[in-house]
Amino acid sequence: GAVVSQHPSWVICKSGTSVKIECRSLDFQATTMFWYRQFPKQSLMLMATSNEGSKATYEQGVEKDKFLINHASLTLSTLTVTSAHPEDSSFYICSAKRQGANQPQHFGDGTRLSIL
Amino acid sequence: AQTVTQSQPEMSVQEAETVTLSCTYDTSESDYYLFWYKQPPSRQMILVIRQEAYKQQNATENRFSVNFQKAAKSFSLKISDSQLGDAAMYFCAYRPTGANFGNEKLTFGTGTRLTIIP
Numbered sequence: 001g002a003v004v005s006q007h008p009s010w011v012i013c014k015s016g017t018s019v020k021i022e023c024r025s026l027d028f029q030a031t032t033m034f035w036y037r038q039f040p041k042q043s044l045m046l047m048a049t050s051n052e053g054s055k056a057t058y059e060q061g062v063e064k065d066k067f068l069i070n071h072a073s074l075t076l077s078t079l080t081v082t083s084a085h086p087e088d089s090s091f092y093i094c095s096a097k098r099q100g101a102n103q104p105q106h107f108g109d110g111t112r113l114s115i116l
Numbered sequence: 117a118q119t120v121t122q123s124q125p126e127m128s129v130q131e132a133e134t135v136t137l138s139c140t141y142d143t144s145e146s147d148y149y150l151f152w153y154k155q156p157p158s159r160q161m162i163l164v165i166r167q168e169a170y171k172q173q174n175a176t177e178n179r180f181s182v183n184f185q186k187a188a189k190s191f192s193l194k195i196s197d198s199q200l201g202d203a204a205m206y207f208c209a210y211r212p213t214g215a216n217f218g219n220e221k222l223t224f225g226t227g228t229r230l231t232i233i234p
Contacts, residue, residue: 032220034220034221034222042226043207043226044161045224046222046223093161095222104163105220105222107153107162109160
């Protein structure tokens, strides 16, 4: 199997606080993890790609200081939304893949972030 | 840059009937992967089917099959014998091949919401 767990599934917090979202590959080693953002009724937009032990590669327009990504182990990546504001409210989804060009991405269940 | 277009924001089909979802894409690459993902109300993205561009044979997974037209850059999904559990958002996605780090990115279309009518 290839199970990816994301935590928390839903978080509500006040404007100005920082929020950390975890993405774990439960039964495989994920050399590469991806973080996506999805607005209501829209598609997934890739925010960043990270390889274990390396700095994340951010997509154009994504603030790296705002969205901190850490991929410290082969089973865990975290996304921290720093000083969150209402416009950061969205659905955040991670995916993970094994090493190898032919390996598919396996997605987590997503995290709904609501900033008041 | 690669783009993926899904021109049908919503589709509906009678239970047990067949429905086809459209997807077109634009790329200058000759080899790549194409995917259909399903996102039910639970929001988890589930891989439905995958096609490798160098393979001429259309991929099939049980009730799901694709019509891959490489020259036309078209990749439609056919769902046969539609079931209530097929109701979801369906996203078409593109990914280049190759082992380069940057080639692992998925580019998604805007999605098609499929409703199954009992």
